[in-house]
Amino acid sequence: MRDQNMKLIEPTMEYDKQIQAYRQEFLDFGGSMDGCGPLRRCDRTEDWLAQVEALKRPETTPPGMVPSTQYIYIRESDGKMVGVIQIRHYFNDFLEKYGGHIGYSVAPSERRKGYATQMLALVLPKCRKLGIKKLLISCIQGNEGSRKTILKNGGIYESTVYEEAHERYLERYWIDLSEEKGGEEDTGAEAEIDADKVRKSENA
Ligand SMILES: CC(C)(COP(=O)(O)OP(=O)(O)OC[C@H]1O[C@@H](n2cnc3c(N)ncnc32)[C@H](O)[C@@H]1OP(=O)(O)O)[C@@H](O)C(=O)NCCC(=O)NCCS
Numbered sequence: 001m002r003d004q005n006m007k008l009i010e011p012t013m014e015y016d017k018q019i020q021a022y023r024q025e026f027l028d029f030g031g032s033m034d035g036c037g038p039l040r041r042c043d044r045t046e047d048w049l050a051q052v053e054a055l056k057r058p059e060t061t062p063p064g065m066v067p068s069t070q071y072i073y074i075r076e077s078d079g080k081m082v083g084v085i086q087i088r089h090y091f092n093d094f095l096e097k098y099g100g101h102i103g104y105s106v107a108p109s110e111r112r113k114g115y116a117t118q119m120l121a122l123v124l125p126k127c128r129k130l131g132i133k134k135l136l137i138s139c140i141q142g143n144e145g146s147r148k149t150i151l152k153n154g155g156i157y158e159s160t161v162y163e164e165a166h167e168r169y170l171e172r173y174w175i176d177l178s179e180e181k182g183g184e185e186d187t188g189a190e191a192e193i194d195a196d197k198v199r200k201s202e203n204a
Helices: 013-029 045-054 093-099 115-129 144-152 195-203
Strands: 006-009 068-075 081-088 102-106 134-140 156-163 168-176
Touching (some): 006 115, 013 068, 068 115, 081 115, 093 134, 093 156, 115 134, 115 144, 134 144, 144 168
Antiparallel strands (some): 068 081, 081 102, 134 168
16 A cells, blocks of 8 residues: 555645545544644635635734644545645644644544655655754654654654643654754655655665
8 A cells, every 4th residue: 555656735625525535534433633723623625725824824823823834645546635734833832832843644544554654754854944943743642653653753752741631641752853864855835745755765
């Protein structure tokens, strides 16, 4: 399954059906729809895209939120949207303690195929381009899939914190994005990225 070409792109109405199918899969199977903001509540893709667009720039970001960039991960062979990932450009108090820079999820039927690991690898150069030098990702204690995804992308465990509002423990991990660490160069937000290339560079 891992040898298909994938593309990480910003969402548009062109992907309306895929976006709603992704949302529906979570509504049917349950689970946390992380890394896509209010998609769960948006049965009209336009409404979700309007919020995604507003969050791109500080001037249009609603109070209490921080600017962020949204990506969807598309499998080219069948056009299916298999995952989402979001970069928060900087911290507010909540993100600094609990949320971190990144949120992501993979469709329930597409898990354990390496997609989360690939998506995270593909957004690291984009984070670097945004000026993020040290990337914080937090993961609910016991979420083995997310923990491994972070570790496989160079995450270093820092500490575990208790988030009272959700009565849960969160593990905090940092990924060093400083220049000397090298890594893939970003080819642009809209660029189609061959996940194969990323894997090859990971294995190099
Ligand atoms: C966490 C999540 C994104 C993982 O996505 P995924 O595409 O299945 O992850 P990958 O296939 O890249 O797997 C990464 C590693 O974790 C392992 N893994 C994945 N799910 C696992 C699970 N439920 N239990 C144990 N290991 C798991 C994989 O086997 C792989 O390790 P390996 O290479 O040693 O085999 C997905 O389960 C999800 O969307 N969960 C709900 C939302 C969420 O928790 N988001 C993260 C918020 S921080």
